[in-house]
Amino acid sequence: MAFTDIPSALEAKFLASARESRIVTLAGIKAIHRILENSRAARAAQEFRSLMDLSVVSCFLTAKFALPHLRKTKGNIIDIASLVNVIGQKYAVPYVATKGAVTAMIKAMAIDESKYSVRVNSISPGNIWTPMWEKLASHTANPEATIQEGKDAQLLGRMGTPAECAAAVLYLASDATFCTGINLVLSGGAELGYAQKSHRNSSSDFEG
Incomplete structure (x- = not known):
């Protein structure tokens, strides 16, 4: 969807349900590579700007165009960020930065919209088993081991599910x-507990 399509899409949504009071935004794509070392300046800047448009500006504009209606219904906005905005991630500078921008934005927006009784929150999922996760794993030398590594990253010993993300959204909404x-x-x-964190001799194909 282009930025110019956002107003008409929201108008159709609100016309379909005048009492609609919730907007959930999710946008982003993870590209893991050494952008600081391997990309030329112009290419690196363009990649950063493109991801910023996709992950941050799209959420901002969706909120901007939705707020006139949400103020009337005293609704709420939920943006989906990522755990990496809290803990960082190797070889993912633009992605981490844009997700951090999302969580910073919702705090500022929550302050501004409180006078209209509009709530603004975000969710930062960790490893969620999705087609994108599966695709990233398939590009590593040992996909099965990569998936197990992804599961082992959680204290609960498994990845989360889209249904659990939906339940979190429903709770906030x-x-x-x-x-x-x-x-x-x-x-x-x-994100809890101490662990081996030195990457000086790391040769892992995938950092998830």
Whole structure:
């Protein structure tokens, strides 16, 4: 969807349901490579700008065009970010930066929209088993081992599911009526505990 399509898409949504009071935004694509070392300046800048447009500007414009309606219904906005905006990730500078921008944006937006009783929150999922995760794993030397490594990254010993993400969205949209400006981490405990973190001799094909 192009930026110019956002207003008409939202208009159709709100015309279909005048009482609609929730908007959920999710945009982004992860490209893991050494952009700081292997890309020329012009190419690296263009890649960064493109991902910023996709992950951040699209969410901003969706909110901008939805807010006149959401202010009337005292609705809420939920942006999907990523756990990596909290803990960082190897070889993913643009992706991490754009997801960090999303969580920073919802805090500022929550302040501005509080006078209209519009809540603005975000969710930061960790490893969620999706077709994109499967595709990334398939490009490594040992996909089965990569998938197991992804599971082992969580204290719960598995990846999350899209259904669990949906449940978190429903919680923020419906039950979390006293929450605004928060970033809900949905990670299975991946960010907790000490671990071996030196990458000086790392030869892993995939950093998930």
